[in-house]
Amino acid sequence: MRTAIDLILRLDQDVFAAVWTSLTVAGWSVIFAALLGVPVGLSVAAHEFRGKRATITVLNTLMAMPTVVIGLIVYSLLSRQGLLGFWGLLFSRKAMIIGEVLLAGPIVANYTLSAVKAADFRIVPTALTLGASRLGAMVQLGREVRFGVVAAVIAGFGRVISEVGVAMMLGGNIRGFTRTMTTAIAVETSKGEFAFGLALGIVLIAVAFSINVLFHFAQESRP
Amino acid sequence: MLAAVVAAALYCAPAEAQQRLRMSTTTSTENSGLLKVLLPPFERQNSCRVDVVAVGTGAALKLGEAGDVDVVFVHARKLEDRFVAAGFGVNRRDVMYNDFVILGPATDPAKVRGAGTAAEAMRRVAAAQARFISRGDESGTHLKEQELWEQAGIKPAGKWYQSVGQGMGEVIMMSTEQRAYTLADRGTYNAFRHGKTDLEVLFQGEKGLFNPYGVIAVNPQKFAHANYGLAMKFIEFVMGPEGQQIIADYKVAGDTIFFVYGR
Numbered sequence: 001m002r003t004a005i006d007l008i009l010r011l012d013q014d015v016f017a018a019v020w021t022s023l024t025v026a027g028w029s030v031i032f033a034a035l036l037g038v039p040v041g042l043s044v045a046a047h048e049f050r051g052k053r054a055t056i057t058v059l060n061t062l063m064a065m066p067t068v069v070i071g072l073i074v075y076s077l078l079s080r081q082g083l084l085g086f087w088g089l090l091f092s093r094k095a096m097i098i099g100e101v102l103l104a105g106p107i108v109a110n111y112t113l114s115a116v117k118a119a120d121f122r123i124v125p126t127a128l129t130l131g132a133s134r135l136g137a138m139v140q141l142g143r144e145v146r147f148g149v150v151a152a153v154i155a156g157f158g159r160v161i162s163e164v165g166v167a168m169m170l171g172g173n174i175r176g177f178t179r180t181m182t183t184a185i186a187v188e189t190s191k192g193e194f195a196f197g198l199a200l201g202i203v204l205i206a207v208a209f210s211i212n213v214l215f216h217f218a219q220e221s222r223p
Numbered sequence: 224m225l226a227a228v229v230a231a232a233l234y235c236a237p238a239e240a241q242q243r244l245r246m247s248t249t250t251s252t253e254n255s256g257l258l259k260v261l262l263p264p265f266e267r268q269n270s271c272r273v274d275v276v277a278v279g280t281g282a283a284l285k286l287g288e289a290g291d292v293d294v295v296f297v298h299a300r301k302l303e304d305r306f307v308a309a310g311f312g313v314n315r316r317d318v319m320y321n322d323f324v325i326l327g328p329a330t331d332p333a334k335v336r337g338a339g340t341a342a343e344a345m346r347r348v349a350a351a352q353a354r355f356i357s358r359g360d361e362s363g364t365h366l367k368e369q370e371l372w373e374q375a376g377i378k379p380a381g382k383w384y385q386s387v388g389q390g391m392g393e394v395i396m397m398s399t400e401q402r403a404y405t406l407a408d409r410g411t412y413n414a415f416r417h418g419k420t421d422l423e424v425l426f427q428g429e430k431g432l433f434n435p436y437g438v439i440a441v442n443p444q445k446f447a448h449a450n451y452g453l454a455m456k457f458i459e460f461v462m463g464p465e466g467q468q469i470i471a472d473y474k475v476a477g478d479t480i481f482f483v484y485g486r
Contacts, residue, residue, distance in 0.1 A: 172393075191285075
């Protein structure tokens with residue numbers, strides 16, 4: 001434990017690199033996941049259409065997708081024998097982000113959807129009656145349920161930064177490049193280097209905590 | 224509900240009458256498939272189960288040092304000797320050997336094929352800045368790789384040198400995908416050669432690439448809970464005629480993977 005804290009205080013380069021990789025990958029992933037997930041969640045919730053329940057069931061199932069299955073699917077697409085092999089993306093940060101977006105997108109969509117369900121169902125019709133465009137009404141809806149939307153994004157971020165399956169399979173745990181906090185913990189433990197693993201564990205929790213504090217203030221501040 | 228689940232779990236759990244031998248070993252003995260043929264006869268004869276933890280040699284020995292296993296089956300002579308000297312293990316035996324090979328893409332952009340020595344081969348990879356994937360996990364193979372870089376007088380660093388901290392099988396697959404060079408033990412390479420990887424052996428046959436495997440019982444005087452009796456039975460088995468025969472006969476797609484001494 002003491003060695004672990006020493007490593008953090010000395011800002012060990014490997015610790016720092018792993019933290020940075022985790023944050024950038026999780027950051028980009030959650031941006032894309034939000035860009036995809038929030039509109040999907042809002043529009044599925046606000047509209048009545050055939051197959052709505054089936055869509056919701058599919059979204060729910062996607063939330064339960066094991067990270068290693070997502071990893072495997074994307075791996076087989078990006079591998080040299082795969083359909084997208086010519087991109088040469090396997091074992092890169094981009095590959096990780098693709099996998100993480102597939103992981104976090106459904107979570108963001110689902111949380112957004114339930115936030116809308118819990119909100120006043122008259123928001124969209126009212127906005128439309130007051131002369132808002134279709135898109136304007138959706139934006140208004142998004143503002144009304146922003147608390148839930150931020151929670152959705154936090155949930156997506158939490159999932160991405162804490163998972164190891166996608167990061168390991170698609171990133172390959174390359175030191176200083178695709179090694180994240182979680183894959184580093186997995187590998188350091190397999191080497192028997194518990195202090196280093198513990199140091200990263202502490203940083204991971206601290207980072208997750210600070211991000212959530214930031215989000216908390218974002219939620220509290222009223223426009 | 225919970226009670227029912229617990230009851231079902233208890234009901235389904237197998238009777239714990241069997242003895243268990245906990246063994247830590249390297250990823251190469253596991254990935255090559257040897258353990259799948261070596262362990263069952265031993266388990267039958269002693270009506271026991273062998274629980275295998277396959278990690279890098281460094282971690283395998285650390286499990287022994289912590290008393291978490293009863294026997295270790297590894298390949299890093301220097302570390303093994305240190306393990307025994309420090310009193311963690313007893314009765315080390317040389318079980319078998321194979322050798323390390325330098326793998327790379329058939330196109331061989333760094334011209335490793337013509338190298339005179341392994342150190343020279345490593346120098347060529349570094350000079351060409353050709354991608355090299357390192358185990359980076361303190362395994363026997365990783366230690367050998369570090370030894371070769373040292374002989375070559377190179378401290379590998381830069382974008383071309385990727386340390387990934389994973390097992391031999393994963394590293395061969397990653398090198399295949401990335402068209403990279405890597406150092407592998409012949410056992411795992413042969414097990415992957417047919418269908419899984421198109422990397423080729425670009426350098427081999429140097430004395431320095433010899434790769435001996437040893438088995439060591441965890442010292443019962445240090446760890447009273449270690450199953451020393453069964454560990455010694457295992458050592459006798461792998462060193463005895465039956466065990467040695469199984470190892471010598473073990474082939475993957477026609478290739479011998481490990482060689483035994485004195486035949």
